[in-house]
Amino acid sequence: MTTPPVPLSPEQQQQLVNRIGHGLASLAPPGTWRQVRAEYRAAGRHIEADVVVTGQDGVPRAIQPPPELLQLLGTLRAGMYRPGAGTWLGAVLTVDPVRGVGADFELDREPQWRRTPPPIGFQDELRAFPRDGRNVPEWLRRRAAGPAEEEGVRTPRIHDGLDAGGRPLVRRPPVAPAEAEQLLAYLDAAPVILASRSNGPDAFAPERTDAVPLNFRTDGVWAWPGAVAYYLREHGVPPDPELVAHIRARRYTAPGEVTEAATDLALAAITAQTTT
Template sequence: MSQPPGPLRPEQQHELVRQIGAVLTGQVPPGWRQLRVEYRAAGRHIEADLLVTAPDGLPRTLPPHPEAVRLLGVLRAGMYQPGHGTWLGAVLVFDPGRPPEADFGRPDLEPPFRHQPPPIGFQDELRFFPRAEERIPGWLRDRAGLPPLALPPPALPGPDEKVHTPRVHDGVDAAGRPVIRRPPLAPAEIERVLSYLDTAPVILASRSYGADAFAPDRADAVPMNFRTDGAWAWPGAVAYYLREHGVPPDPDLIAHIRARRFTAPSEVSAEATVLALAAITGERL
């Protein structure tokens, strides 16, 4: 395989998912309650697991039929987008009498491999499904043995702009409890986002801790510090609530972190520090 095949239309993708379900259904005894197949690949390295919920309600693991594995590979190749790559991990769920559910991971996310593929697997991945340099995430560059891509320095706000500050939550309900109305993070992103939030330079620190808005019994739990990457400044509560309660940060901050390829600067300029302090204290410059 030297070139990815032409893209599959949505109806062709749906038909392949249906065929995969038909093959899997044919390999299990009647009366099954659910079939869940997980597929992970990097180049020629392929992992596939089938979890069958039997009539007694107990899940059992089986190796999926080779034809189903082959069709999953066809589906993955057919969903390749030039310059962007294709997904490396997917989960398909089949329930009797219901349409199948398919969750295809984003091309920049590393699936939870059972066995770490060798470097040649990731090298083949980039050869089979070429990506633009800026579309190769840091983890994939590292796995394939490629040198890190030089990052541009964080852009400083212009004279009429300010450093952005995130919303810690989206308001409160009638009882005064915080409300969250934002999409959850993919599990593979959580640690990378936390690393970014925790490693950017501290611009304001305190030895005291604040109350946990999601767990009022924790009176001294939330770090009272602020960090910045030059474009955004955020309180320690952002990382704390993600780590302790799974609260995703402000979607605009997440988009910024993804654009920075999850790599926080080790230092920021004095000018950026002044602007960030002004943003979090409300001072006018």
């Protein structure tokens, strides 16, 4: 990642785009397709790619992108780097039999990651493709910085207190079923930092004495127990509204890993919560 990128002229860039387009077209059987679309997202060493072939029946079908296609896209990304300005992190290339090859590149807008890269991925990005300060978008600066140590890692409220009979209260906005699925996907995808082989009792269904997972996950900013996802899934209890807002801001995409420093902060937050 420390080798200086080799710049490509506009003509070379177009030639490479056309070459990639021809490669995409070759992935579909002749005469059976309307469009081939490739989405490529990268930050440092983190790479994601999706290729979809839409047939004559109008049905899109995902296919595995070949390694040589990923290599060409990586070459194009490096070749489009401009000193101080950086290069694109997301691209969409489309091919159809009538219009030929089209390409759109996102230089400053954050891609919609399948799994958000950890901070080191964005740090690698800025080392490999340096940008002047004014050309670093706020989201990229924030992603590269990771959680601020002085702020610590936050933990959510599981419910909103107890009633006179000792039953948990829920006084928070509901979430729609479709969003609940997105929230659950996020809550279940973040890295586990603490786990137990046993389960705990269900506060909303006391007869379930061995039901709630005793694990903790973190995305580097929040750390939450397995109870958050469990109560949403089993009883429709929305997570802490501030955690929900945080997940929405991240487009429901959890990081695949977090830094060691973030893990330590999360464990410290959990320990503080369980001892107070």
